[in-house]
Amino acid sequence: MRKHIAVFVISTLLVLLSFYAVNAIILEQQKNKQLEISNTLLQYSEGLSHNVASALKRVTTRGCDDASLNEYRRLKLQSPYFGDVGFIQDDKVVCTADWGRMANPVPLPGELHKTPSGFILAQFHQKDFFIGNAAILNNVIIFTSRYAYDKFTPVTASYALSSTTKDFGRTFFTVNPESEKRSWMRSTLFTMTITQCSSRWDLCVLVKHNDAGLASLSLFIFILLTAVFYFIWISLSLFFFRLYEDRFSLEKTLIKAVKADMIGVHYQPIVRPADRKIVGVEVLSRWHDQRYVDISPELFIPLIEKFGYYERHYTNIIRKSLAEIADLAIKYQLIVSLNVGRVEIEGGNFSKILRRECLLNNIPLSLIKIELSEKAVAHDGTLGEFCKALKAIGVKISIDDFGVQNSNVARLANLDYDEIKVDKSLVDGISESYKKEIFVIFCDALLKLNKTLVFEGVENEEQYAFISARYPHSLIQGWYFSKSLSRSELEAMLNDSAVLPGGKSKGPGEGI
Structure with a gap:
């Protein structure tokens, strides 16, 4: 009974170690894919930031007159990334390309983020106006299209994606997998996050895989692996226990044999x-x-x-x-x-x-x-x-x-x-010409000591014939x-x- 308990405990530990190794292998493979996604997301976010920054720097008009509004509309149509373009006065959005001159200007959000390059980032949460991110420079504001990151929608079936400022104080984009698609083994143990930051912009991207490693396996595969690992390790444990028992039993039997x-x-x-x-x-x-x-x-x-x-x-x-x-x-x-x-x-x-x-x-x-x-x-x-x-x-x-x-x-x-x-290893050399010469030199030297030579391990006619002919007074x-x-x-x-x-x-x- 103790043996079976020991085998089960040892096998369980080995199964856990095996799963740890499998988890590490899967994570390494998934990490490469995740790095590829994060690189793509970072490049895309940098491109989006570059377009917004370039557009803001190109704006020459200031105000809400018809010429300025037409300029805002033209600028908006130049990029699918732009949701709207407007003008700010007294910390309020007073006009945009879509809304024109606003009867009720919209105040800027209370929390604004200023980047090292002088841009101001804002995040709106007003359903009747705009929900999303915007960038401001010289009172001109560009609202980022809420559809700007739609190309990453297929990826979000397995990964949570985020685009933020480097201090993570402002999030430009974030999306998580649908909860019903999450793995049955959801755990922080199987969550892998990769963060990459831009060297040019105040921008970082995060790609999180909540079902990484073993959690990416189906329940059926996990159960099958468990069964296979238990079979392997229980078999090996029993084998080594048997070897140990045999050795221990052999030793005890030997000591009894010596005593008896x-x-x-x-x-x-x-x-x-x-x-x-x-x-x-x-x-x-x-x-x-x-x-x-x-x-x-x-x-x-x-x-x-x-x-x-x-x-x-x-x-x-x-x-x-x-x-x-x-x-x-x-x-x-x-x-x-x-x-x-x-x-x-x-x-x-x-x-x-x-x-x-x-x-x-x-x-x-x-x-x-x-x-x-x-x-x-x-x-x-x-x-x-x-x-x-x-x-x-x-x-x-x-x-x-x-x-x-x-x-x-x-x-x-x-x-x-x-x-x-004379040891058998030297006698065995008689069948090879080079070793035979060494054998003769060696044995002739020993013969001069005037001692009887005994040749061990003589096993064939060639060895016997050579020794008996050359050393007739020896023993075999x-x-x-x-x-x-x-x-x-x-x-x-x-x-x-x-x-x-x-x-x-x-x-x-x-x-x-």
């Missing part, structure tokens, strides 16, 4: 190519779980280290492997190789544990070989002391994975060891001869008097 000593061991044969005889085995950890089947050591060993159970793990592996293989090791004089890393090298208990288990199983220490992995770097002084202590009790030392990580010939000079294991380990084996499989192979198979087909991706 359920990590098994296999044995990788090490073969002498001269007679194809098994002369040793490398002990490998193997974990088979009913739920997770076979788990790679590359996954579970780091987890064991992470949770602090590695010493217990390697103690179990030493005890179990030596107990299982003791009779075979003694009978066939097999060298048993055990891998060690930083924990064993620096822990201080490894030698004691090894000696105890060898004594309990009657295995001579001379049949034990310790492989020092270069992937587990230890301080040279500590590593040297570790090697000396083991050599003192008759244990053989092998340098594992040589050729990668921290390979250093100078470092070898400071260690007491018996063999060098890899799938060319055998995969890692259980104790019973190893015994069956040792009891078989036939020569070991040399060229059997291997499955893709197989490894030790």
